[in-house]
Amino acid sequence: MKRSEINAVIRDVDGFLQEYRFHLPPFAHWSPDTWTAKGNAVRQIVERGLGWDVTDFGRGEFERSGLAAFTLRNGSLADLQAGSGELYCEKVLIVGVDQVTPLHFHWTKTEDIINRGGGELVVQLYNVSEEEGLAESDVTVRTDGIARTVPAGGRVVLSPGESITLVPYCYHTFWAAEGTVLAGEVSLVNDDAADNRFHEPLGRFPEIVEDESPLFLLVGDYERYCVLDS
Secondary structure (H helix, E strand, O other): OEHHHHHHHHHHHHHHHHHOOOOOOHHHHOOHHHHHHHHHHHHHHHHOOOEEEEEOOOOOOOOOOOEEEEEEEEOOHHHHHHOOOOOEEEEEEEEOEOOOEEEEEOOOOOEEEEEEEEEEEEEEEEEEOOOOOEOOOOEEEEEOOEEEEEOOOOEEEEOOOOEEEEOOOEEEEEEEEEEEEEEEEEEEOOOOOOOOEEOOOOOOOOOOEOOOOOOOOEHHHHHHHOOOOO
16 A cells, blocks of 8 residues: 555544544554654553554555554453453454455454444354365354354344454454444454464555655554664
């Protein structure tokens, strides 16, 4: 993706969140220079991957296959391994109409995806086969605590206020209908580097063409701009 495209997405998302009075933490709007000046004060933000996440999954078609998100809080893998501490993650996701997040599952993470407002969120589901392909069996999930079974490839449509719980080894893909969706994700500790298994080989983060300066940093930019003591 071009940096100019990413900047435009963030501007649009920021305006959308303001319409819904969904407020982000102060660091969401820091300049790159501010990040550099913070030093070790931002270590936890950097190490836990909090902040802006805009991706086209390496396909170069953000409007058709992409996602804009902001990670608000995230525990550490050390806490997860110890079974104590901050074992949770929270994200806000902005899902465009017919904008698909590709089919994937997680080996470790259980997550609730919540439609917090806007249009309808369409979630398509498959169980995982022994070869990590798509099984032909029915899929049982819970929507707001109520068990619900759909056939392989079946869809669950979430209206505002509704949610779905997705457990490990459950393939899922989603997109919005009838309007952009303000979605939430509440989950176990999130590890985007190692806990996403896409059905088709894809890149989780975009390759960026730097045609202009960053408006706000993405999580993937921290390595270049944040100066942490070793």
